[in-house]
Amino acid sequence: MGMYVLYVLLGWDPKFNLIQVCHSVARSLGLSSVEYMLDALVFYTVFLSIWEIGKQLFAANKIDKRLAVxxxxxxxxxxxxxxxxxxxxxxxxxxxxxxxxxxxxxxxxxxxxxxxxxxxxxx
Structure with missing residues (x-):
């Protein structure tokens, strides 16, 4: 997913990307709207992962300060x-x-x- 986000945002071209394969299959079946839903799902998942990691780092920092006492x-x-x-x-x-x-x-x-x-x- 991270590779696909880099591909979309920065134009980085990976050799093989499963999401690109899913896009071409959806296009060949005439389901172009599925491509947009797949993109939304990927970006949502990456954003949610970054958000959760940030929350965990913040909580760890907070408990570390409490334990220092x-x-x-x-x-x-x-x-x-x-x-x-x-x-x-x-x-x-x-x-x-x-x-x-x-x-x-x-x-x-x-x-x-x-x-x-x-x-x-x-x-």
């Missing part, structure tokens, strides 16, 4: 040093409940609570 710096640094050679892929938050989640698409992180770290027998 509860960040336990000492445990975060210790666990990253011990298990991840100093990279900042682990974040420990102050919470007695055992919580372990992953978060992020472009820059994934593992979020652990102090409750899960203590119940695992760390230290």
């Amino acid at each position: 509860y960040r336990h710096e000492q445990l975060t640094q210790e666990i990253n040093r011990k298990y991840n050679e100093g990279n900042q892929d682990f974040t420990v938050i102050s919470c007695l409940a055992p919580i372990a989640v992953t978060m992020g698409f472009l820059n994934p992180k593992i979020i652990l609570s102090t409750g899960s770290v203590q119940s695992s027998g760390y230290k």
Whole structure:
């Protein structure tokens, strides 16, 4: 779909595009209105995908800011040093409940609570 959008908007000519094949079949059957519906469907799908990705990135940024308030710096640094050679892929938050989640698409992180770290027998 992305290739077809580039084809329509920028004139980029891919070697093979399934949507172009569908267009030629619709034309050969005399259903030219189907071409417009297919174009609308493709553009709607691409727009909706971009919109949803944007919403997810915004929500991830928002929750990351909220979790920063509860960040336990000492445990975060210790666990990253011990298990991840100093990279900042682990974040420990102050919470007695055992919580372990992953978060992020472009820059994934593992979020652990102090409750899960203590119940695992760390230290």
